[in-house]
Each structure stands twice: as structure tokens, then as C-alpha cells.
Amino acid sequence: RKEVEQDPGPFNVPEGATVAFNCTYSNSASQSFFWYRQDCRKEPKLLMSVYSSGNEDGRFTAQLNRASQYISLLIRDSKLSDSATYLCVVNKMDSNYQLIWGAGTKLIIKP
Amino acid sequence: NAGVTQTPKFRVLKTGQSMTLLCAQDMNHEYMYWYRQDPGMGLRLIHYSVGEGTTAKGEVPDGYNVSRLKKQNFLLGLESAAPSQTSVYFCASSYLVGDTRSYEQYFGPGTRLTVT
Numbered sequence: 001r002k003e004v005e006q007d008p009g010p011f012n013v014p015e016g017a018t019v020a021f022n023c024t025y026s027n028s029a030s031q032s033f034f035w036y037r038q039d040c041r042k043e044p045k046l047l048m049s050v051y052s053s054g055n056e057d058g059r060f061t062a063q064l065n066r067a068s069q070y071i072s073l074l075i076r077d078s079k080l081s082d083s084a085t086y087l088c089v090v091n092k093m094d095s096n097y098q099l100i101w102g103a104g105t106k107l108i109i110k111p
Numbered sequence: 112n113a114g115v116t117q118t119p120k121f122r123v124l125k126t127g128q129s130m131t132l133l134c135a136q137d138m139n140h141e142y143m144y145w146y147r148q149d150p151g152m153g154l155r156l157i158h159y160s161v162g163e164g165t166t167a168k169g170e171v172p173d174g175y176n177v178s179r180l181k182k183q184n185f186l187l188g189l190e191s192a193a194p195s196q197t198s199v200y201f202c203a204s205s206y207l208v209g210d211t212r213s214y215e216q217y218f219g220p221g222t223r224l225t226v227t
Contacts, residue, residue: 004153032213043201043218044154049208087153097142097161097205097214098169101153 001026003100006088010106013078020074021105023088032091033071035062037084038104044087047073075107083109112137117202117219124192124226132187132222134202142205142214143185144169145177147198148221154201160185192226199223 006023013019025033033050048055050062050071061074071090075082088102115136124130134143141162146154156169158177166177174196176188185204189196203216 008151034215043220046215046217049213049215091214096212097207098156098159099214099216101146101155103151103153 003027003092004088004090004102006086006102006105008103008105010108012108012110015078015080015109015111017078018074018076019078019107020072021086021107022070022072023102023105024068024070025088025090025100026069027090027093028066028069029093030090032096032099033062033064034089034099035060035071035073036087036089038087039084047086078109080109080111083107114138115202115204115217115219117200117222119222120220121223122225124189124224126193126226128192129188129190130192130224131189132200132202132224134185134187134219135183136185136202136204136217136219137183138204138206138217139182140204140206140217141182143179144203144205144216145175145185145187146201146203147171147196148201149198157187157200192224194226197224197226 035047036044037047038044054063059076085104092098144159145157160179163182200222202219205214205216
């Protein structure tokens with residue numbers, strides 16, 4: 001089992017719709033969780049950290065489910081500019097400063 | 112602040128040639144990392160550094176060497192390039208976020224390397 005697993009997609013979603021995707025992780029002791037966004041041929045950029053209580057930033061909501069070992073990302077009122085690959089990231093076992101990266105979920109927002 | 116910068120942006124090497132990729136950060140971060148990214152795969156850690164003068168191996172270190180002589184710079188060397196090292200290389204730096212025990216990473220724009 002991969003340490004971090006994501007559905008590669010692509011998710012084709014009409015503009016204005018709500019889209020959600022999950023990511024599962026294997027290390028039950030993980031403490032740090034992130035969503036990064038990566039545009040084509042660009043570097044990953046931090047979208048949001050995921051806290052135990054969940055967190056929201058504008059149209060984006062991230063949730064953590066420790067019991068089932070997954071994190072989720074919800075995007076409301078999707079924009080064309082949301083088209084990107086979303087990377088799920090979890091800290092490595094026994095190391096908070098080393099991160100394990102999912103391969104990403106590709107999202108395409110259509111007009 | 113420039114954040115994290117990488118040079119060069121593109122490079123084509125012939126098998127057996129050597130090169131050095133330079134990463135620089137102006138955020139005073141202690142931790143720095145070199146990753147490679149290949150199609151359909153997550154970022155894979157090559158080497159990392161937890162401070163000036165210290166380096167450690169990551170997941171895929173073979174064929175690469177690194178040095179961190181100054182806190183702000185992290186160099187990645189390929190001594191004898193192979194076609195399997197064709198990839199996009201990203202440098203990142205990180206810091207501890209308050210008391211969260213969480214290390215957010217910030218990336219340079221990447222270097223696209225092709226080895227023929």
C-alpha cells in the first residue's frame with residue numbers, strides 16, 4: 001500500500017459546481033497534513049494546512065478523519081482558475097520535517 | 112523577498128557529463144530539500160539538510176550528491192549523468208510553524224533536466 005494515495009482523476013467539473021476529493025494515508029501516527037496545488041509545469045504551492053478540527057479558507061474546506069486515515073478537500077463555486085493538480089501531503093513516520101507526497105488529483109474546470 | 116530560487120531553469124546533458132544545480136532561499140529557513148518529480152509519481156526526496164553543514168539521504172539518493180556550506184544555499188550535484196536522471200528537480204525550504212510541529216515547505220520554480 002502506498003503511504004499516500006490519491007485518485008489521479010481527471011475530475012472534469014463545470015464552472016460553479018462543488019467538487020471534493022479524498023486522500024488516504026497509511027501512517028496512523030502522522031501529525032501534519034497539507035494540500036498543495038500544482039499548475040502545469042510549475043512548482044507546488046501550499047494551498048492549506050489541514051488541522052484536526054478542519055479548516056476553511058474562502059471556497060476551500062479541508063477535513064481530517066483520523067479514524068479512517070483520510071483527508072479531504074472541498075472546493076465550492078469552482079472557478080476556471082481552480083484547474084490544477086492537487087497534491088495531498090503527509091509527514092513521514094518519525095519525522096515531522098520530511099513529507100510524503102501523493103501523486104496528485106487533476107482537476108479540470110470547464111466553462 | 113525572492114523566496115526560493117533555482118538555477119538553471121533548463122539543462123540538457125549528455126550521458127556521463129556532470130553538473131550542479133543551485134538552490135538559494137532568503138527566508139532564513141533551517142531545512143532544505145531536493146526532490147525529483149516524474150510523470151505520474153509524487154515528489155521523491157533525493158537529499159535534505161536540517162542546517163548549515165549537515166546533509167542526509169532521502170528516498171532516492173543514488174547518483175546525486177549535495178552540499179550546504181551556507182544556510183541559504185543547497186547544491187545538488189550529478190557526477191555522471193544517466194538518462195534515468197531525466198526529470199524535473201525542485202528545491203524546497205521549510206520552517207517550523209509556531210507550536211504546531213508542522214513544517215510547511217516552499218518551493219523554487221524547478222529545473223528541467225534532460226539527459227541524452
